[in-house]
Amino acid sequence: MRGYLYCCYFCGKPLFKTSFVCEKCFVIPKLKTRQQGCLKHVYLFEYNKYGEVFVKNFKYGKFENVLESLACRYVSNASTVIAMPNSKNLIRENNHSYALAKKIFSEQEIFEPFYKISPKQSLLAKKDRGKIELLLLEKIDLIEPIILVDDLVTSGGTLETAWRLLGKPNASLLSLCYTPTGSKLL
Numbered sequence: 283m284r285g286y287l288y289c290c291y292f293c294g295k296p297l298f299k300t301s302f303v304c305e306k307c308f309v310i311p312k313l314k315t316r317q318q319g320c321l322k323h324v325y326l327f328e329y330n331k332y333g334e335v336f337v338k339n340f341k342y343g344k345f346e347n348v349l350e351s352l353a354c355r356y357v358s359n360a361s362t363v364i365a366m367p368n369s370k371n372l373i374r375e376n377n378h379s380y381a382l383a384k385k386i387f388s389e390q391e392i393f394e395p396f397y398k399i400s401p402k403q404s405l406l407a408k409k410d411r412g413k414i415e416l417l418l419l420e421k422i423d424l425i426e427p428i429i430l431v432d433d434l435v436t437s438g439g440t441l442e443t444a445w446r447l448l449g450k451p452n453a454s455l456l457s458l459c460y461t462p463t464g465s466k467l468l
Contacts, residue, residue, distance in 0.1 A: 291335045303335055316460075321445065323455040329434065333459040337434055340458060341378055361425040363387045364448075366432040366440050367398040367416065382458065383431040392431075395420045396444055414439035418447045428453040435460035 288297040290304040297304060316323045327333030365380040383392045399415035414437075428451050430441055435457045445453060 325457045327459045329459040329461040360429040362428045364393045367396045378433040414443045
C-alpha cells in the first residue's frame, strides 16, 4: 500500500507510524513470576512472536506506557538495582538492560559492576550456551531488596553468574522476556 511504511506484525493492518503492532493487537501484559531457588524472576513475556515484537519496540523507544505500568506494579522500593552487561559491553543508555532499569527505577542509582568476557551467546554452539564469564569491576554495598535487571533472559547464565559473583544475595530478577526452553536459572 502506498504511503504506509509499516504493518502490524500480527494482523497486517497498515501503520503510518514506526511501530510493529497496532493498538488493537497490543495489550499491556500481566506480570509473570517464576521461582528458582531463592531467586524470584519477574518478566512480561515468554520469548515468542509477541515477546520478540515487544523487545524490538522497546529497543526502538516504543511502548513507554508498558514500562510505566511495570514500574508502578512491580518495585518502586528497590534499594540496589544492578543492570546486566550486554555482549558488547556497552555502557549506560547503549546497554538495553541499563536503559530498562533506568526507565523503571528512574529515581535510583543503577549499578553496572560487571564486564562480560564471554562472546555473544548466539555465536556459541548450543552445548556451550549459558556458560558465561563475567568480571566484577567494582564491589557494591548490597542493600536489600536487590533487583538484577536484564532485557532478555535466554539461558539465565548471565544472571546466575552475576548472582554468584555478588555472593548469592537474596535478590529478584526482572526482565522483559525469557526463553522457557533455554533458561536454567538456579
